[in-house]
Amino acid sequence: MAYTVKQLLESKQFPDMRLVTCKENLNQEIKGIRIIEIEDMERYLTGGELLLTNMKVYFGETDREFRKHLNELEKKQVSGFIIKQHLDMVQKVNYYDILLKFCSERNIPVIEISEDEYYWGIIKYVILQIYDENIARLIYFKLTHDNISNMLLDGENFEDPTKNILFLLSSMIGNPVALYYSNLTCCASTTQDLSDFVFEKNVEKYKPDIVTRFEYKKQRKEHTQYITKIHVLGRVEVYLVVTEVNMPLTILDYMALENAVFTLQYSFMETYARNEIEKKYQRDIEYSLLNGLLTGDELSKAARMLKLEDTDQYCVVSFHTISSNSEDYYTKEELEEIGVIEGEIQRLLPDEHIYRNLNQIVCIHEIKPGETQAGFREEMEKLYQTVQKQIFHRNKTTDFQIGIGSIVNGYGDLKKSFKDSKKIIDYMDMLRYLYGDKNISVADFSKLGFFQIFEKIKNRDELMEYVPESLVKLYWYDKEHDGELIETLQAYLDCDKSANKAAEKLYVNYRTLSGRLKKIKDISGIDFKNSAEMLAVRNGIVLFKMAETL
Structure with a gap:
């Protein structure tokens, strides 16, 4: 059974809809539904479509050019227009009045909706009335694909197309959308909430009733959230999160979501490639600058480029x-x-x-x-x-x-x-x-501190000359016997010469530690009661560690 403009109005699905022309000719069959995206939209219609527009695509067209497009649309036997009037956009040509007059003369229904109403809720509803679900899925996938893909043509950097895609997706599914980096900080959002994302304990894998290449997860907070992981060239991960604040997601919403993920993926790939080229060029400059490979004019030029x-x-x-x-x-x-x-x-x-x-x-x-x-x-x-x-x-x-x-x-x-x-x-x-x-x-x-003096010494043997002889004896003993005397001495000094604490730190018993301390004293002759000697020993251990880096 054919679905008509009259049935759409009587459905009461969209209370803000208002018929403004042609009350007599409402039984025309709706054979499709499209948004007027370009001024010569008539070239892409099959006939009988219900058209949605705010007439922005015609801005800049003359009165005559606009009427010519309307005549061509009439030849396609369009079933009607759904229009949004933006009163704040004043144009030399009053496209709204021309459209109303044209449609009144030719008995074409014109329905007006508020500026706050999104087209996509109407499109989803009408498609499901005029097609079976499988056909509706295919048609809606194509519609959302075309509209979201066009976002890549807008903006010249990473941020603008990304935000445009998110806001378009949000209008399609009627819920807020946000994008998060792999570290869960917010990249972009359709709301004012830019806080970090948090995975809840109840997060679980989720498989929507569509064919998908992507991994979905679902978690419940105050509102249910759907999370899609987006991989970019196997190097970067971002998360697209939809929060069901206003209405539950439907099968058609997942079609839009899939298209958004595809488009974001391509957008990120383009941005990633462009950034890699820029980074490679800047990396070469900074490498040369930091390693002292530039002099004279080359140095000045590199500095200017890096400001x-x-x-x-x-x-x-x-x-x-x-x-x-x-x-x-x-x-x-x-x-x-x-x-x-x-x-x-x-x-x-x-x-x-x-x-x-x-x-x-x-x-x-x-x-x-x-x-x-x-x-x-x-x-x-x-x-x-x-x-x-x-x-x-x-x-x-x-x-x-x-x-x-x-x-x-x-x-x-x-x-x-x-x-x-x-x-x-x-x-x-x-x-x-x-x-x-x-x-x-x-x-x-x-x-x-003062160890900067020793840092200038690049020869290990020369640096070891500043190490107290007592420590050198322990060093050679450890090396010959695979011992741990210097490590034990360091722990003992770190613990303010507390044998009990040092034993705990080294995970040995008190008797073992006492035996090691006696051996240290016997081999090196260190006087643990001499504060000046203890300072020299501490500094000597630091010099040992510096020598290990040479």
């Missing part, structure tokens, strides 16, 4: 992620993890120059007026906590550390700050011992 000034102060920050193995080989999973950490740092430091070379992530930071070294270190400690939390969330064991280089004047000395930032990471274990805090993971070069 660095010779009158400003800078410091370089190195982020340690995954240590290189003996073969300098990294697994795919390790490289992906480093990439995720790089993305998190870029998000947390959007205005900084971030550079990555394999496992090395580096930041060139400009010292702002009034900014102190301690204040910047505090910022880096907050960043460390945020990134470490996400590493823990991903169940990774990455040894994340941050080394802050010395402050230098102008871009010409960035090489020195870069070297210092790498050194401080090399000496992180030594600093943990020096300050008695095994949890230190963020440090600046100044923390080395």
Whole structure:
């Protein structure tokens, strides 16, 4: 049985619908439904369609051109128009009045809806009235595919097309939509809520009643949420989340959701590729700058490209992620993890120059007026906590550390700050011992204190000359007997010379520890009651640790 304009009005599904022309000719069959997306839409109609428009596509057309399109639409025997009138958009041509007059003369029904009403609820309802469910699915999939794909043509950067797609999807399914990075921070949302996403304990896999290539999950909070994971080139993951605030999702809504995921995937791939090219170019410049490979005009040109000034102060920050193995080989999973950490740092430091070379992530930071070294270190400690939390969330064991280089004047000395930032990471274990805090993971070069003097020594044997002879004796004893005397001495001093605490720290009994301390005294002649000698021994252990890095 044919479905007519009259039946649509009498269905009361859309209370805001108002018939404004042609009350006599409402029994025309609706053979399809389309949004007028281009001015010559008549070329793409099969006949008998109900057309939806706000007439924006005709803005800029003359009175004559607009009437010509209407005549062509009449030849297609359209069943009617559903229009949204935007009173705030004043045009030289009054398209609304021309349409009403044209349709009145030709007995074509015109229905008006409010500006707040979305077309997609009407489209879904009408399609299900005029087709069986399988045909309706195919037609709606094609309609949503065409409309969402067109969003890629709008905007020139990552953010704009993404937001456009999300808002269009939200209008299609009648519920809010948000996009989250792999670390669950919000990338974009159709609401004002930009808080981090939280996976609930009741989250479960969900399979909608459609053919899908994507992984869906479902969880219940105040409202039910549907989560779709989007993979980008096997390197990046984002989550698309729909929250059922207004109405339950239907089969047709999943068609729209599938198209949105496909389109977002392509959008991200394009953005990712473009960013990789830009990063490669910038990476080459920053690599040369930080390693002192540029001089004269080349150096000045590189600085201009990075907007660095010779009158400003800078410091370089190195982020340690995954240590290189003996073969300098990294697994795919390790490289992906480093990439995720790089993305998190870029998000947390959007205005900084971030550079990555394999496992090395580096930041060139400009010292702002009034900014102190301690204040910047505090910022880096907050960043460390945020990134470490996400590493823990991903169940990774990455040894994340941050080394802050010395402050230098102008871009010409960035090489020195870069070297210092790498050194401080090399000496992180030594600093943990020096300050008695095994949890230190963020440090600046100044923390080395007077040990910066010894840092300049690059020969292991020369550095060992500054180690007290008593420690050298213990070193050779340990080496010959595979012993643990230096480790025992370090633990004893760390515990303020408490044998009980040192035994607990080393997981040995008190008698074993006492025996080791006696052996230490016998071999080295160390006087534990001499505070000056104890200071020399502590410093000697630090020098041992520095020597281990050479």
